Amino acid sequence: MLAEFDLIRRYFMSSQEASTASNGVTLGCGDDATLLVPRAGQQLAVSVDTSVVDIHFPREAPAFAVGHRALAVALSDLAAMGATSRWCLMALTLDQRQFADDQATHAWLADYARGFHALSQQHATTLVGGDVTSGALSIGVTVMGEVPGGEALTRGGAQPDDxxxxxxxxxxxxxxxxxxxxxxxxxxxxxxxxxxxxxxxxxxxxxxxxxxxxxxxxxxxxxxxxxxxxxxxxxxxxxxxxxxxxxxxxxxxxxxxxxxxxxxxxxxxxxxxxxxxxxxxxxxxxxxxxxxxxxxxxxxxxxxxxxxxxxxxxxxxxxxxxxxxxxxx
Amino acid sequence: MLAEFDLIRRYFMSSQEASTASNGVTLGCGDDATLLVPRAGQQLAVSVDTSVVDIHFPREAPAFAVGHRALAVALSDLAAMGATSRWCLMALTLDQRQFADDQATHAWLADYARGFHALSQQHATTLVGGDVTSGALSIGVTVMGEVPGGEALTRGGAQPDDxxxxxxxxxxxxxxxxxxxxxxxxxxxxxxxxxxxxxxxxxxxxxxxxxxxxxxxxxxxxxxxxxxxxxxxxxxxxxxxxxxxxxxxxxxxxxxxxxxxxxxxxxxxxxxxxxxxxxxxxxxxxxxxxxxxxxxxxxxxxxxxxxxxxxxxxxxxxxxxxxxxxxxx
CATH class of the missing domain: 3.90.650.10 (PurM-like C-terminal domain)
Known part of the structure; x- marks a missing residue:
């Protein structure tokens, strides 16, 4: 059984270090909470999306795609607001019994993290919180973005003839x-x-x-x-x-x-x-x-x-x- | 089968409306993302915690306690930073097959929401994002608090003789x-x-x-x-x-x-x-x-x-x- 702390550190922290300093993160993962500095004059846009195995993606989907997709569907909500993405938190629930052995677990996690990180880097989104628990495979992603005050796109502004x-x-x-x-x-x-x-x-x-x-x-x-x-x-x-x-x-x-x-x-x-x-x-x-x-x-x-x-x-x-x-x- | 949108609206939005306007929420639940206005000079403290049935709480635990507890364990991380709690997002995964019928599902959800809201109100924490999906019972809570710049408590400052x-x-x-x-x-x-x-x-x-x-x-x-x-x-x-x-x-x-x-x-x-x-x-x-x-x-x-x-x-x-x-x- 892999310890949570090790999992987070091994797969989700190291590749983030480079981007942490430059993205308003004054205290990164590893303490009880992460400290962020929002930009002045910006509103925070926040949303959460959960991806559950057999509901939102197939059990046999490549781990790379599972990681990419879980983040992508959450980021899509920020896109819809006209927000720039800055930070995300990821809660991964993982059933280690679905893997043949620890090596298979590691291989899945490494591939999953690769998919998650490739997309997060593409959109300059720093992972600022993580939680790994045991249970049916599921990923909850909270995304945090910024949009200048008053400029967010909402669902409520359409006019006749638009x-x-x-x-x-x-x-x-x-x-x-x-x-x-x-x-x-x-x-x-x-x-x-x-x-x-x-x-x-x-x-x-x-x-x-x-x-x-x-x-x-x-x-x-x-x-x-x-x-x-x-x-x-x-x-x-x-x-x-x-x-x-x-x-x-x-x-x-x-x-x-x-x-x-x-x-x-x-x-x-x-x-x-x-x-x-x-x-x-x-x-x-x-x-x-x-x-x-x-x-x-x-x-x-x-x-x-x-x-x-x-x-x-x-x-x-x-x-x-x-x-x-x-x-x- | 209860639709997600109805669930969120019925149990998690109405009781929040009163506190929304007064807590820096410029656009509440119901759009793609929620818009928040952090206070100037404050750092944001963020953390995520997942509570999984049979791992973190017993399957037969009262729904009120499940709701309370899922939020409490997340807020505890903000407490450890010396942060004031302001907002939270909740991703609820719920297996409706565990309930005898829709009425039982509603009763569980109402009690769960009561426990969650009682604690969120006690700590002036506005629910600003929600997601309800089908699957093994699990609650992911992201909390967002504020702490004046430089005043956060961390794990790293203890000195010999303290x-x-x-x-x-x-x-x-x-x-x-x-x-x-x-x-x-x-x-x-x-x-x-x-x-x-x-x-x-x-x-x-x-x-x-x-x-x-x-x-x-x-x-x-x-x-x-x-x-x-x-x-x-x-x-x-x-x-x-x-x-x-x-x-x-x-x-x-x-x-x-x-x-x-x-x-x-x-x-x-x-x-x-x-x-x-x-x-x-x-x-x-x-x-x-x-x-x-x-x-x-x-x-x-x-x-x-x-x-x-x-x-x-x-x-x-x-x-x-x-x-x-x-x-x-």
């Missing part, structure tokens, strides 16, 4: 999960990557400050998340199904109709859903293009509450998404 | 757990209360700012935690076993020898272990007395590394504590 747009492409998360369940294991497959290694859109969120009137991330599927945004902003929406940006290889893999369905109601895409004035879409698209990312208009807000398709398609039945629980609609 | 002292009384957590395992279920029993409803020493931590040279909380047992403090401060320690403050009814329940053993190596007490100059002990005791809390000198730091007993008792074998895992030494 355009509705999404970053990147949709449907890849759901299709990747479906492929995984069918036995696909090639991590180079673009759809599998979309599911296992989602990229939080942090730079896009920052770039959309001052332009987006509302924003949120798409974790439960476009229609389900759009419903939250509509409710918070008290607007309706008309969606142009043919405008939905489909993930690479989505249509060739699933066919047209199922691809549209995956884009509408599949979850786990972690793209940003935003609204913005028609006057600002050009500038917003320019800024995202500079980041190598598309911003596709998929519809428009309206005064009449509810959601409809521009071509009068029936949108009922696209509401939910249950992640990996096997109960996808 | 006195070693503890707040409150020891051994009650271990004895309460032992009683629980023997079938004791009376929540009024002082030892059971010590185990199930520990009180984080936040006010004591603040009162000891400027006096304590080092501090940490006792979660794994006095000897185990003192070892961390000795290591961080690079000092040794001499402990006076007869000076250990024993929890109410500890000696009458276990007998003298086992009571001393529980105080030395039992965990789950969540008292503060501090060091301070002999010149400051009087003032420190005065301040804590004003809070209704004792501060008992139990030994002294020394230059010679390692730990020994003032009466030459053999202290080997008092190092560890495994919480509820059933593997207590």
């Amino acid at each position: 355009l509705i747009a999404v970053t990147g492409a949709l449907g890849g998360g759901a299709a990747g999960l479906a492929l995984w369940k069918k036995g696909e294991r090639d991590l180079e497959h673009p759809l599998l990557r979309r599911y296992l290694l989602p990229e939080p859109r942090l730079t896009a969120g920052v770039a959309l400050r001052g332009l987006a009137t509302a924003a949120m991330d798409i974790s439960d599927g476009l229609m389900a998340d759009l419903a939250h945004l509509r409710e918070a902003s008290r607007v309706g929406a008309v969606i142009d199904l043919e405008a939905l940006p489909l993930a690479d290889e989505l249509e060739s893999t699933l066919g047209h109709e199922a691809a549209i369905r995956a884009a509408l109601s599949g979850g786990d895409d972690y793209e940003l859903l935003v609204t913005l004035s028609a006057d600002d879409i050009g500038l917003a698209q320019q800024r995202l293009m500079a980041l190598g990312l598309s911003l596709t208009v998929i519809g428009r807000c309206c005064e009449t509450l509810g959601v409809s398709a521009a071509d009068q398609s029936d949108l009922t039945g696209y509401a939910g998404w249950q992640h990996f629980s096997g109960e996808a609609p | 006195l070693i002292a503890v707040t409150g009384a020891l051994g009650g957590g271990a004895a309460g757990l032992a009683l629980w395992k023997k079938g004791e279920r009376d929540l009024e029993h002082p030892l059971l209360r010590r185990y199930l409803l520990p009180e984080p020493r936040l006010t004591a931590g603040v009162a000891l700012r400027g006096l304590a040279t080092a501090a940490m909380d006792i979660s794994d047992g006095l000897m185990a935690d003192l070892a961390h403090l000795r290591e961080a401060s690079r000092v040794g320690a001499v402990i006076d076993l007869e000076a250990l403050p024993l929890a109410d009814e500890l000696e009458s329940t276990l007998g003298h020898e086992a009571a001393i053993r529980a105080a030395l190596s039992g965990g789950d007490d969540y008292e503060l272990l501090v060091t301070l100059s002999a010149d400051d002990i009087g003032l420190a005791q005065q301040r804590l007395m004003a809070l209704g809390l004792s501060l008992t000198v139990i030994g002294r730091c020394c230059e010679t590394l390692g730990v020994s007993a003032a009466d030459q008792s053999d202290l080997t074998g008092y190092a560890g504590w495994q919480h509820f895992s059933g593997e207590a030494p």
Whole structure:
């Protein structure tokens, strides 16, 4: 049985030391709590997300992807606020009995930590708290970011006639999960990557400050998340199904109709859903293009509450998404 | 199956609304992240603690106690830093199959939330993030507090000749757990209360700012935690076993020898272990007395590394504590 203190020190502290000093951490991991210095004039954006084995990711998923993904889904919430990520805390619950021996445990942890750290470094996010406990595999990640006072993007600011747009492409998360369940294991497959290694859109969120009137991330599927945004902003929406940006290889893999369905109601895409004035879409698209990312208009807000398709398609039945629980609609 | 959003809204948001506006929360739960405004000149103290069923608490523990305890053990880390608690985030993983029906789930959640909120309100700690997922019962709590720059208590400041002292009384957590395992279920029993409803020493931590040279909380047992403090401060320690403050009814329940053993190596007490100059002990005791809390000198730091007993008792074998895992030494 590996002691918690050793685990944290071995896999989660050493690689952080370099970035600690430069990121507002005055006392790092190893004491009862970590001491941080927020920047003046910034608001703190905080969120927590738990990833549970067999619910949010498959038990046999590569440890690297488990680590990456647990952090990515939490960071995605900061992206949706237009916040810059600074710090995170990670609570790992691990069932050592699932491993053949200590060596297998170490190998899993090293690979997991590699996935977690690669993403945390990419987004300059310092791990400032850790806890390792015994139990069913589960990872709780608390993320802390900063956004200048008054500039955060929220769900509540959409206005009638605002355009509705999404970053990147949709449907890849759901299709990747479906492929995984069918036995696909090639991590180079673009759809599998979309599911296992989602990229939080942090730079896009920052770039959309001052332009987006509302924003949120798409974790439960476009229609389900759009419903939250509509409710918070008290607007309706008309969606142009043919405008939905489909993930690479989505249509060739699933066919047209199922691809549209995956884009509408599949979850786990972690793209940003935003609204913005028609006057600002050009500038917003320019800024995202500079980041190598598309911003596709998929519809428009309206005064009449509810959601409809521009071509009068029936949108009922696209509401939910249950992640990996096997109960996808 | 209860939807996550409903769960969070029903049990964890409504009772928070009153305190939200007055505690630096500019955007509360319900968006992708919560926005907070730290106070100028303060450092943020952050920590995360996970409580797992059958590891950290018994499956049959009252839901009220589970909620209280999950928050208490996390707040105890802020107390050890001398920080004032301000905010927390809670990730609840819940296996609804453990309940007979939805009504039983609701009853458990309502009682759990009552325990969590009672303690959060007592310490003016606003819940600013929540996540509810399906899986083996587990609660991850991230706490965020504030401490004036440079005034935090750490583990690393003890000096040779400093006195070693503890707040409150020891051994009650271990004895309460032992009683629980023997079938004791009376929540009024002082030892059971010590185990199930520990009180984080936040006010004591603040009162000891400027006096304590080092501090940490006792979660794994006095000897185990003192070892961390000795290591961080690079000092040794001499402990006076007869000076250990024993929890109410500890000696009458276990007998003298086992009571001393529980105080030395039992965990789950969540008292503060501090060091301070002999010149400051009087003032420190005065301040804590004003809070209704004792501060008992139990030994002294020394230059010679390692730990020994003032009466030459053999202290080997008092190092560890495994919480509820059933593997207590």
